[in-house]
Amino acid sequence: MDRSFLKDKKRIVVKIGTSTITHTSTGNLNLGKLERLVRMLTDIRNQDKEVVVVSSGAIGAGRKALGIKERPKTLSVKQACAAVGQARLMMIYQKLFAEYNQTIAQILITKRIMLNEISKANAENTFAELLHMEVIPIVNENDPISTDQIQEENFGDNDTLSANVAELVKADLLILLSDINGLYTDDPRTNKNAKLIPYVDHIDAALESMAKGADSNYGTGGMTTKIAAAKIAAEAGVDMVIANGEHLSNISRILNGEEIGTLFKAM
DSSP states (O other), rough: OGGGGGOOOOOOEEOHHHHHHHHTTTOOOOOOHHHHHHOOOOHHHHOOOOOOOOOOOOOHHHHHHOOOOOOOOSSHHHHHHHHHHHHHHHHHHHHHHTTTTTTTEEEEEOOHHHHOOOHHHHHHHHHHHHTTTEEEEEEETTTTOOOOOOOOGGGGHHHHHHHHHHTTTTSSSEEEEEESSSOOOSTTTOTTOOOOOOSOOOOOHHHHHHOOOOSSSSSOHHHHHHHHHHOOOHHHHHHHEEEEEEHHHHHHHHHHTTOOEEEEEEO
């Protein structure tokens, strides 16, 4: 399918998976990739496009700062890691974006905000004003006080949250950066014959059966949560692309209309 229409997208939500901004071997933040990511996002903003970032990585960053080697199992420890990690992550984002004279804002969202009409309207107005001011909002689930993302698989690793944010801000495009090239007919890490599906125009039971759970020690979202995000985005009229975050140039290549990853076409 010709993707040249993606060049005209003006309001873009970019979801950054934990695997994209951490070293796989240690779980520590990958500062080199974060710097390249920030430069890329700022350059997109400089093209008069509006950018919203949904960033994972808070719990992983917190657990490394606290010296916790294994993924926490208790809710209180997860929330403590999120509280420490979110501050650390935003400090790094602030310093890197400042190098390019780009103003950012932090927005912490709970699922309750998305379900309450008044709170949702207030959040929508805040996003609209920030984007009008040419600010890049950086969004995360408010893990220290919310249990939705930490406990529920269908709200895992900010995939579903990013789709809800895309709907909230009336985005033109949602880009999910993960540790896989897109949606495959089977898990390519275990089946060498798995084929990449470049284009999806509707989601049915057969497609959902292809989704695989997470196997990362640092992230929590697998392909199942990405399919759930694609459903939300499609129903909201937002096109969505799943692409590999290992190569950050994929962001600009997607916006240039190249066939990167899997494109889920909006309804």
